[in-house]
Amino acid sequence: APSRLRMAVVMIVVVYAFVLVLSPLVSLVMPGARFELRLFVAIAIEVMLMTYVVMPRLTRWLARWIYPKQ
Numbered sequence: 001a002p003s004r005l006r007m008a009v010v011m012i013v014v015v016y017a018f019v020l021v022l023s024p025l026v027s028l029v030m031p032g033a034r035f036e037l038r039l040f041v042a043i044a045i046e047v048m049l050m051t052y053v054v055m056p057r058l059t060r061w062l063a064r065w066i067y068p069k070q
Contacts, residue, residue, distance in 0.1 A: 018050070
């Protein structure tokens with residue numbers, strides 16, 4: 001199993017980057033939408049990207065650091 005602390009660090013960095021990049025983009029695409037809707041759309045995009053694109057690749061790329069030696 002991966003180190004929980006190290007996975008948390010990776011996820012914090014990824015979520016931080018997504019919030020910085022995707023939230024303003026969603027606001028540009030949906031300028032008239034309510035804040036709650038823009039937030040929901042940004043979170044949905046972030047979760048989908050994290051689940052299917054970013055985290056599988058990062059987990060493989062950082063495997064030597066994430067998985068403790070036995």
